[in-house]
Amino acid sequence: MTIASTTQLICFVALSATLVLGALGVVLLPNIVYSAFLLGGVFLSVAGLYLLLNASFVAAAQVLVYVGAVNVLILFAIMLVNKKENLAAIPGLGVRRLLSGAVCGGLFVLLIRVAFTTPWALPGPEPVGEEATIRIGEHLFSDYLLPFELASVLLLMSMIGAIVLARRDVLSSDVITGEAVDQGLIEKERTPLLLEKSPR
Amino acid sequence: MLTNTAPGLDLEASFEQALQGLGLSPGAAHLLWLPLPMVLVLVAAVVGVLVNVWLERKISAAVQQRIGPEYAGALGVLQPIADGMKLVFKEDIIPAKADGLLFTLGPVLVLIPVILSWLVVPFGQHLLISNVGIGIFLWISLSSIQPIGLLMSGYASNNKYSLLGGLRAAAQSISYEIPLALAVLAVVMMSNSLSTVDIVDQQTGAGILSWNIWRQPVGFVIFWICALAECERLPFDLPEAEEELVAGYQTEYSGMKFALFYLGSYINLVLSALLVSVLYLGGWGFPIPVEWLAGWLHQPIDAPLVQLITGSVGIVMTVLKAYLLVFLAILLRWTTPRVRIDQLLDLGWKFLLPIALVNLLITAALKLAFPMAFGG
Numbered sequence: 001m002t003i004a005s006t007t008q009l010i011c012f013v014a015l016s017a018t019l020v021l022g023a024l025g026v027v028l029l030p031n032i033v034y035s036a037f038l039l040g041g042v043f044l045s046v047a048g049l050y051l052l053l054n055a056s057f058v059a060a061a062q063v064l065v066y067v068g069a070v071n072v073l074i075l076f077a078i079m080l081v082n083k084k085e086n087l088a089a090i091p092g093l094g095v096r097r098l099l100s101g102a103v104c105g106g107l108f109v110l111l112i113r114v115a116f117t118t119p120w121a122l123p124g125p126e127p128v129g130e131e132a133t134i135r136i137g138e139h140l141f142s143d144y145l146l147p148f149e150l151a152s153v154l155l156l157m158s159m160i161g162a163i164v165l166a167r168r169d170v171l172s173s174d175v176i177t178g179e180a181v182d183q184g185l186i187e188k189e190r191t192p193l194l195l196e197k198s199p200r
Numbered sequence: 201m202l203t204n205t206a207p208g209l210d211l212e213a214s215f216e217q218a219l220q221g222l223g224l225s226p227g228a229a230h231l232l233w234l235p236l237p238m239v240l241v242l243v244a245a246v247v248g249v250l251v252n253v254w255l256e257r258k259i260s261a262a263v264q265q266r267i268g269p270e271y272a273g274a275l276g277v278l279q280p281i282a283d284g285m286k287l288v289f290k291e292d293i294i295p296a297k298a299d300g301l302l303f304t305l306g307p308v309l310v311l312i313p314v315i316l317s318w319l320v321v322p323f324g325q326h327l328l329i330s331n332v333g334i335g336i337f338l339w340i341s342l343s344s345i346q347p348i349g350l351l352m353s354g355y356a357s358n359n360k361y362s363l364l365g366g367l368r369a370a371a372q373s374i375s376y377e378i379p380l381a382l383a384v385l386a387v388v389m390m391s392n393s394l395s396t397v398d399i400v401d402q403q404t405g406a407g408i409l410s411w412n413i414w415r416q417p418v419g420f421v422i423f424w425i426c427a428l429a430e431c432e433r434l435p436f437d438l439p440e441a442e443e444e445l446v447a448g449y450q451t452e453y454s455g456m457k458f459a460l461f462y463l464g465s466y467i468n469l470v471l472s473a474l475l476v477s478v479l480y481l482g483g484w485g486f487p488i489p490v491e492w493l494a495g496w497l498h499q500p501i502d503a504p505l506v507q508l509i510t511g512s513v514g515i516v517m518t519v520l521k522a523y524l525l526v527f528l529a530i531l532l533r534w535t536t537p538r539v540r541i542d543q544l545l546d547l548g549w550k551f552l553l554p555i556a557l558v559n560l561l562i563t564a565a566l567k568l569a570f571p572m573a574f575g576g
Contacts, residue, residue: 033355037302040348056334060341068344068377072370075351079367130333133394 011052019045036078040071054127057136211326237329241318249466253280255523256530263534284459292455299356306353307453307460313342314468320396321474324484324514328397335395336388339475340381343430347373350439350449353461357452365448368541369439373430375548380426382556383419386563387412387479390575396475400483402575408487413480415574418559420480422552424525427472429548431465433529435536438544469526477521484514 022042026035043066050059090096128135140148212233219229254269254277261268269276294300317339322328332338347370354366388394390412391402403411413420429436440448450461477483486493490510494501501510539547567574 033302037348037352044345056332057337060334060337064337064341064344067348068341069374072344072347072351072374075348076367076370079351079355079363133333 008052011048015045015048015052018042019049032078033075036071036074039074040067043067043071054129055132056130057133241321241329242315245315245318245467245470246463248470249463250280250284251523252466252470252526253283255526259527259530260534263531287459287462288456290455290458292457293452295358295452298358298452302352302356303452304457306349306356306449307457307464309349309352310346311349311460311464311467313345314464314471317342317471318467321471322396322400322478322483323518324511325397325401327484327511327515331395331397333393333395335393335397336384336399336475336479337394339471340377340384343373344377353453354449357449359452361446361451362449365439365445365451368445369432369449372432372436372439372544372548375545376426376429376552379422379548379552379556380430382553382560383416383423383426384479386416386419386556386560389560389563389567390415392575396478396483400478400485403482404485404489407485407489407492408482411480411482411485416480416559416563418555419563420476422556422559423479424476425547425552427476428529428532429544431469431472431529433469434533435539436544437538438541469529470522473522473525473529474518476525477518481521482517484518486513486517 019042022038022045025038026042029035029038043062047059047062047067050056050062215233215236216226216229219232220226224232257279258268258276269279272278272282294303319329320332320335320338322331350369350373351366354362354364354369357363387399391399393399393402399412432439438448439445440450445451450458453461490513491501494506494510499506501507563574
């Protein structure tokens with residue numbers, strides 16, 4: 001065994017261990033903040049596995065999108081609504097946990113079976129390495145152009161939706177009564193006009 | 201790996217050849233070589249911080265017509281070391297109601313991505329740790345890990361000021377990441393590569409005239425503003441605004457953990473300055489190409505002595521450009537007032553983002569129209 005392959009094996013074992021343990025922690029820990037931070041760790045170890053597969057662009061994109069955007073957004077949401085209150089006891093919690101555990105276990109067994117029965121092509125295709133960036137670009141602008149563009153339309157739609165939901169008070173007319181809203185008033189007064197006018 | 205056929209000092213090859221000459225196997229020689237550049241860059245980063253702290257103290261003093269540190273060594277050069285030693289010997293306090301684990305992990309998570317990003321900073325054709333193909337993209341993705349560390353330390357301190365500071369820091373670095381990435385993208389488009397070495401190579405044709413700053417003046421300004429915001433330098437140091445938030449996410453920290461934040465922010469400043477010089481100011485390039493100078497002096501560019509001199513000039517030029525930018529950042533600190541949080545987000549989202557997008561589109565159009573000047 002060469003030094004390179006030994007290092008690779010050690011990295012693989014360490015990354016897989018953090019991945020599995022971290023993922024279990026995300027699901028099982030009662031503290032949601034810990035779960036969110038562990039999720040970041042899980043994403044990072046997935047990026048590490050991509051690096052081991054010589055897919056550095058995918059690894060960097062994984063870190064940028066999942067750790068830098070998704071996970072930070074989750075943390076943001078948790079910390080902005082971080083209320084220290086005990087949740088009301090749910091009746092039949094033990095049975096619910098047992099049921100969900102059984103479903104997860106069944107899914108796990110199914111996946112294991114799929115993994116063992118599938119004839120994997122070993123060794124896999126030669127990694128393209130540094131050429132990957134160019135290759136991904138070519139695919140995105142040729143045979144994957146439609147999904148790529150559709151994804152951008154989807155993102156635009158969700159962005160506009162988020163803006164409409166968040167800034168309902170700065171629409172030019174009131175959504176419910178249809179009256180024109182005085183913009184200057186909103187800038188000065190901090191009370192939301194819409195809430196008072198809306199029928200209860 | 202990318203194969204570079206351009207001339208330049210290749211220390212790795214010569215080092216391994218020398219060790220193999222002593223009877224070591226190629227694998228062992230490579231293993232002995234591996235830690236050397238990493239340790240060297242780590243030391244360079246820390247020394248860079250010491251120099252930076254000294255400059256910050258001296259220039260700030262000069263701006264305010266004071267003398268600044270004077271007694272610790274000549275011109276106070278030992279003052280940053282004294283500052284560092286003080287932090288090392290301070291008691292390391294974890295507040296009683298704080299979350300000990302996350303409280304410790306936070307500063308580490310802030311510092312590690314910044315140091316890792318030094319992987320891609322080139323000081324010469326072969327003088328960088330790793331010429332990874334994704335180069336500058338690696339830095340962008342690594343710097344997106346930092347907000348998690350800030351949020352973590354803000355949350356774990358169990359202090360309202362800290363939490364607000366952490367949230368502000370994360371919001372700020374997310375909003376400025378986007379125009380920053382778009383500005384970098386315009387440069388990448390011109391050089392047809394994400395690799396930092398290729399980006400510099402593309403700027404070496406005609407010395408100072410071929411630097412990207414002439415072709416990307418808007419991108420340069422956007423990048424510099426965003427880099428200052430990412431480093432939380434004034435006028436964008438809202439996360440630690442003393443008047444409002446005590447010290448933001450750093451409020452509860454003391455001793456070495458505080459020093460990690462301190463180190464992280466200064467390493468980040470030096471790193472940003474280095475990357476500005478790589479992306480826009482020609483990296484290790486001398487204002488007049490060294491090949492022309494060697495030609496005028498009738499020296500072959502491949503001669504060992506000429507190689508040594510050009511290599512040293514490259515390192516000096518990179519560091520000089522970076523520290524000129526640091527000087528600018530320190531002057532800006534004492535010139536501009538701090539912005540409000542709404543002004544900060546307005547600037548990022550409503551001004552820099554559209555301008556960065558327009559800059560990207562114009563660069564693409566110019567690249568199609570004038571492939572000679574804008575990298576075909």
